[in-house]
Amino acid sequence: MKKTIYIILFALLCVAVNAFAGLPSVSQMEVTDVTPASFAVTWVSSEPATGALALYQSDCVTPITGLVSTSEGNDTTGVIRVTVSGLSADAVYCYQASTVSKSTAEVALSPSQPAAVLTARMVVRSMTTGTALVPFGNDLLRAPAVSGAADGVLEVLYLTGGKDPVSLLLTNDITKQYFNMNNLFDAATGSTFNLTGGESVRISERHGISGCVIDRFRKVPADLETTGVRDLVGTPRIQDIDFNGTVNILDVLRAVGGAGTAAGDVCYNSDLDMMGHNKVDSTDVQSVIGSFDAIP
């Protein structure tokens, strides 16, 4: 009888331990910064973890070794980015990420089977004026300020027509908080995307273990072929949160989704703070509603 009780207690203990220290859960996995010679995979772990990539040939079976792989990320935030370089242009590779829990050393493989990536075709540089080394207009676009501490936050920039998104893993170094648009390639041609200005972008700000994902909408500034880091252009009408020219129900739902957050919260999105009072609440929602565009 006593032995039976011990067995039951041991089983319950195993269940309890498993509930708190299982495999790390992987989410928001995405391939970014695909160039002719490299690509990155970004993801978020449910707990502090380290990450690595296994690389395969296009059959997704034959392993590839000897390439340079760089893993980045703040150990505590759960955000991981691994960059593989030394690849061939216009070629298919397969990858599978491993996420190793820092507390239990258990390993999660994602996706369950290796997934394919097509590298970009070629780098095309063009300058309309001058013969100097620079300018390369719109090479570097400054990232919008993030909510809370920047260190370890991943920003992913999506541009319609772009082959793959461009990512930026933030640190506390404010001089490095910009997107390198050299890593943006055209989905149709596979060549370097020529940004002329006015392109709509969505920047997805990922705060790792907290699960918070904040979207900000901007436009690429006009390409003046000047040098240095340039600022993305924000909406001139703050209630038009998704910057599509109209305040509609989707803007209202974005404000509703952010209600209850305040400056300092990682889930706080300053784009939703219509009243500029460092929080998002019903007054901000009402501000969006007050600017709602009637359907013509």
Add this chain to the structure above:
Amino acid sequence: MRFHSRTYAVLLALALILALAGAVHAAVVGISPASANATVGDTLLLTVGVDQASDLGGFQFGISYDPAALGINTVTVNSAFDLPVMNQFDNITGKGTVAASVYSSPTLSGTGLPLAVISFTVKSSGTTSVGLANVILGRIGGTEIPSTSAGAVVSAVPGAGPPAVTQVSPVNGASLVPVGTAVVASFSVPMNSSTIDTASFLLIGPSGAVAGSVVASGQTATFTPASALASNTTYTATVTTAAKDLAGGIGLAADYTWSFTTLLPTRTITASAGTNGGITPSGAVVVSEGTSTTFIIQPNTGYSVQAVMVDLVSQGSVTTYTFSNVTADHTISASFVDDIKPVGTITINSGALYTNNPSVLLSLTCSDAGSGCSQMQLSNDGIAWSGPASFATGTAWTLAAIEGAKNVHARFTDVDGNQSLSVIGTITLDMSAPTTTLSAPGGNYPANQSVTLTCNDGLGAGCAFIRYTIDDSDPLVSGLTYTAPVLISGPTTTLKFFAVDLAGNAELIQTQVYVIDANMPQITNVAPASGSFVNSSTVSYTLNKLMASGSVVYTRMSGTADAQSPHSYTMILPSDLSAGSHIVTDPVALVDSAVYSIAFSATDGVTSAPTVTVTNITHDQAAAGVTITSPTSGGRVNTPAVSYLLSEPTTSGRIVIDDGSVPFVHILSGAELTAGAHAVTTSAVLVHGMTYTFSITNVTDRAGNASPPANVPNVTFDTMAVVISNTSPVTKSIITTPTVTYTLSEQAASGTVLFTRSGGRPDAASPHLYTMTVSDLTGTTHGVTPPVTLVDGTFYTVSFAATDMAGNPATTVSNALVFFDSQYGKGPMGNVDNTGTSADIVDNADVIKLQDALGTRPGDGRWNPVCDLDRNNVIDARDLMILHSHYGQTGQ
């Protein structure tokens, strides 16, 4: 390319499959019933709903209809959407917009979910459609739910009943109706205009029927009086059964009658405003007699009210004015002035943080809702300004051509001469290109190399990126952005690269050629490392093969002069030149405090290995100086703290506190090991009264030199404070001098006596502080007369404080209500006023003084202890009797 196209085709097909799958699951928004039958005059309810919704958080749709056929009465949104967003419709244009969201309520999923119910009035017969447009469904957070939508068709037939009056103006029972008002009746159906005239649409006043005209059209008829109605009069309007509908010629079921009352007699207030503002209401404002009317004066943005004139009398720059109990006509006028400064902004190079060119483009804004922006001025320092120029939104400007942070100041002036505050734009001027360093320079290597490129921009804007190629092509054209170490493989690779900083300065293209040869000689794993400190010339290295010859050369870089530099050691064959690791012990004599580079060279007789050089090797043979500054030998302490000095940075050391049995050890770490003064409070648990030796031992500097221990013996740990006792003057005493006495329980390090005024006569010099001298601090009883000047008739608190040799403070002793009277005790009993002419006689002056304090006790404001002749802590009749018993007595 073929592979690329095929892959894109596969991806496109996958996208199509996903799109089709999404279409299958798209939500469907529709109107129910999709086909409705109705009768003219009926109320028709149509429900807009959604099928196949998932996590629906909000919706919007536009609705369109023929306003001649249908009119919306109400739109009722499903209450599950607890956040109304928009609910508006226009029965003139036949369009409406409905939008709502959940806020506190949960999201909705499923099929047949109603979004809103629309109540229509069917206005005419025939078939008409109701359409939906711009339908958007969304989830909390703003994700759109794909959807399709469909409208509805309504078929209406004429109604069978009699027409009815549905609305009138003025409404029944209305009062204060303007005398120029027309009377309007609206009908449930279009009416036959020929049946509605002054016979069937009547307006009756006190004098009978009012003369006027009737115009009827569609569903509306209007009676317009021929002249203004009378003031303060009740009128009755009637539409009779003679009014018939258009469709069937059917008349009203019964006469329809309603009444209203006109305004009281009126007065006119003529309101006007000058330019740049307004007054509300304005023009000829008709008001009823006896009422009040308020006018609001509103300047345009950028202007203020200059003056308000009422009946040509100025009321100042008020923004409201009220006419109360109006009994006559009035005038009110307002004028405005621009006295507000314009505001502006300045941006340099579209807000760039850096530039590499002093010639910049300024973007300027200026707003002035008043007279408008006119001119601007610019400056590089906010002192020397450019001449006024017409305001422009953009202009070229030249910065001072010295690298660093730059400000450009701008200020703006409006047409009326108001000048803005200065605004500043900032940018950093950086005209220097960055440089790129490599972890391995070009050359011959025995194996593939992973080369790290590092950009350095010094004090400039910071590096932006590095571009490189490894196929000898131009990195300007085909360069990749450097993100990770570059793999260099054999047999020959040409690495080309350049860096660009955040200001856009670009480095010239650098080229490095690598030859990978597995048989070439190589020196690795050299020691010491660059930046090391050493106390010998010992070196180590690894050779990948047997070499024919080699050397180690030490060359002074800085520090103490070394006349023998360079020192060269020739490797010995075969002991120093075989394949593998080697250690050469102290091969040359170096100079203390000199800084060297060490170059390792070797050759296999055919090819030389790349020379490996380490730099900034400091030869240091002197140990760090260690001095304990506190405690001192023979001293006393009350904490386990040690203060010490280190003459140079060290790598190890320990504090030892030893009572002769088991010593306490504190390992120095971190900042405790740096050069300079330190104070460390250890966690040692010491015993009161015990004697200890404090030491710092095991100190080693960066070169490994050990310092001799520093010792401070005979330190007594003392946590018991000195005690102050037997103090005088005691509380409530009378003193004639500032003499004090006290006893100290042990030798003290310091002490004070403080006289602080607490009452009586003023003492501007209070508090009086006396600091005990060395002779006052011994552990015995002391009598001291501090050199302080107290004031007669003043109460003091006398406080004694001391701290012992270990730093333990004594409990302060304070004696209150000590009264100072330098003349006290002179003359006969009762001579309380022993000054001046009555110094030696008990007289009336003494009586007055005692009476002044009569009835008081210690602590009272008028308490004077000198008058308490019987010393019972109260000044009463007994004291007065004692004084009287000595009245007239004289003498010392």
